[in-house]
Amino acid sequence: MTVEILATSLANGVMLGGLYALVALGLTLIFGVMRIINFAHGSLMMLAMYATFGLATRTGVDPYLALGVTVPGGFLVGWGLQRLAIAPVLGAPEHNQLLMTLGLALFLDNLALALFTADPRTLLTAYSASTVAIGPVRLNLPRLLAFAGALGITAALAAFLKLTVLGRALRAAAEERDGAALVGIPVRRMYALAFGLGSACVAAAGTLAVPFFYVSPEVGNTFVITAFVVVVLGGLGSFPGALLGGLAVGVVESLGGLFLHGSLAQIGIFLLFILVLLARPTGLLGAAHA
């Protein structure tokens, strides 16, 4: 094994990790604000991927332009889902909230199965196989774009949360619900906003993945299970944790693929997950309390 192969694999892992981070970011935002683990997160990504695929094949536009549809669309769908499905169980025991999002995921995944069949589809673009050389490492262009897009969106979201009044209100609602309500922050609307933003993130991740990843009704599950690993690794509710966790998982999977063939590479991720859960269930950067 040459150094180039190792370096390329490492770089590919980082690229993929950026995308994982974006998926995990939405998950961790929703958890941070509402304390709900959203099992339907991957399903929203899958829907965004089908929307992108449909737009690109029907109208012939570049798949990246679909971001203009999937991001606002993801936001609206997330907002609506929060109001319709999540709000009624906010006061319910934790397991009922899990079951609600699980039911939602089952519904959406199988809706896609009924509408689009189980056949995986791949979108071929003129640049699907293009590479960019950075030193000795050749990077796949769509993966590089996905990575850059993921970083950009993460930065934008962080800026929104830190710098705007709305963002600060959202963080206040996350940190201290009753206190936030007391000073006049509409907490319920903040919850819908968080769900909308989280869904917009994962929708963006879906669109960014389409040029190099197949689309199928279960594709979201693949990503969301990885995203669970990422958020637990980074600490549920932690933003830098999601980014760091995403990159770590991307690298572990990519390097695992060098040594283990086929889907065995995933085992490394799950083992990592269990180890982290056991050693530090609040994650590497999570708060001290679980």
Place this chain on the structure above:
Amino acid sequence: MRELGAGAALAGALLLPLVVRSEHVVGTLTLIFFFAFVGQGWNILGGYAGQFSFGHALFFGIGAYTSALAFIKGGISPWLGMVAGAVLAALVGLLTGHLSFRYGLRGAYFALVMLAFAEIFRVAVTNWEWVGASFGLLVPLRGHAPALFQFADKRAYYYVILGMLLALTAGVARLERSRLGYEMAAVRENEAAAAALGINPYRVKLVAMALSAAVTALGGTFYVQYFSYVDPTIAFGPAHSVEILLRPILGGAGTLWGPLLGSALLGLLGEATRGLVRAHAGLHLMLYGLILMVAVVFLPRGVIGLLHRRP
């Protein structure tokens, strides 16, 4: 009056395959009993002890693969393999339980770690040639061989699973009224308070896990003998974990009759929508998703909660 009703229901269940000749009806009931059985297995841990597992397919798969492999590779009767599978599943349950409970994982974290354990098994089995990899295992048919858990007449499977379900229901009824049952309820309702009263929550949860795993594995062996086939996704996949927990939740988690009630309701619903569902793949799971959502909002204590509602 209640005893009379139960006796009549039991007599009806015993006589039904002799009266109703339809293989379809008997097959539907067999599956209702089967899902009630594995649902009750999940219920011991998820309902009575309050530890929600999203990865019970792990134990189901261990049961199915252990007996099938013992039969295919060693010619060992699946009746023995069934016991071996249950013991193995209990051991795996103790291990995963020890790791989870020792470090205080609960709620969503416990649900997720069980999902991860089941996924590890699914991926490992998918990549392991000796156990059939992604093609799965086909149980060689020997015709009518009761000693090998194979029957030419499908009605025999109906009686086997009915017997298993009756024995399990009797066992869980006893568990409910036993010291362990009360300890499980105490841990479920308030772990800290239970610990303050001298109960060891770690031990209680571990025992519940082992029992739950063993029962679910017994169901796994029944499944593989009934269908003569199993593959990694059927056995260990997340979809199967959902199938296992759906019925007790719908019927009423932590209740004796919840799993059977939920299973009967879903079975009847499946029959009612069969024509529609056959035409479109995925429609029945879509329906399950919808049922789950509706049940969580409107029936937080399951259908059985409706029957016990106070005026």
